[in-house]
Amino acid sequence: MPAFDRRAKDFEAVNAQVLGISTDSPFSHENWAKSVGISNYPLLSDVHRTVSKDYGVYWPDWNANVRATFIVDKQGKVVFAERYGKGELPEPDKILGELKKIPS
Amino acid sequence: MSDNKTLGVGDTAPEFTMKTIGLKEVSLKDFKGKRVVLLFYPLDWTPG
Numbered sequence: 001m002p003a004f005d006r007r008a009k010d011f012e013a014v015n016a017q018v019l020g021i022s023t024d025s026p027f028s029h030e031n032w033a034k035s036v037g038i039s040n041y042p043l044l045s046d047v048h049r050t051v052s053k054d055y056g057v058y059w060p061d062w063n064a065n066v067r068a069t070f071i072v073d074k075q076g077k078v079v080f081a082e083r084y085g086k087g088e089l090p091e092p093d094k095i096l097g098e099l100k101k102i103p104s
Numbered sequence: 105m106s107d108n109k110t111l112g113v114g115d116t117a118p119e120f121t122m123k124t125i126g127l128k129e130v131s132l133k134d135f136k137g138k139r140v141v142l143l144f145y146p147l148d149w150t151p152g
Contacts, residue, residue, distance in 0.1 A: 001143055016139040019130070021122070024148045030125045032148035042130055044122035054118035056110040057144050070142040072117040072132070081112050095141055104139065 001038070007092040008040030014096065015104045016071075021046055023064045057083070069095060073102055117142075 004011075004018055011018050018041040024032070029043040044051075052058040052065035059066045069090045071080035080098045084090065111118070117140075121131040132140065 001145060004141075004143060011141065014139075015137075016141055017135045018141045018143060020143045020145060022145050022147055026123050026125050026127055028148045033125065042124040044120075044124050044130055046120075046122055051118070051120045051122060052144065054111070054120070055142070055144065059146065062146065064146050065144045067146055068144045070111070070117065070144075072140040072142065074137060074139060076117050076132075078111060078113055078115045078117050090143060099139055099141075102139065 001090070002036050003089070004092050005038045005040045007096070010092070010096055011041075011099075014099050016099050017041070019044055021051065021065070023047060023049055023052065071095070071098055071102070 001020060008018065020041060020043040023046050025047060026045050029045060033039065033043055046052050046065065049058055055070065057065045057068045067084040069082045070078055073079045079102050117132060119132050121129050124130050
């Protein structure tokens, strides 16, 4: 998500780490990241689909995951969860706003 | 572990270890002391 890459410093400033996750391989991630310009946060590969299933975002039709955002606090609890429909994308400003509501 | 349960606010975030570019392993616990934003997206080469 290039929109989040461009705002990486804003997330750092509020003591938050952004991680991108999909079921693609690290090799696919590397090509895609270069192509769209993602270099400021890691892209992780859920190749076994176990993480998608643990987080309840597995999408059987595509053997992939749906689009969703979770914020995990310093105690390891989920404090924000949002799932997206077709054509919907997470908004960096909205996520930053949510981070401001919880202890940094 | 592998049924498609829903995870919501108040739940403990499941621990994970995944490979990133360069095949380095990254775990949730690597970021202790920080808030973590997990952006699940469907597939590389899809919009967003």
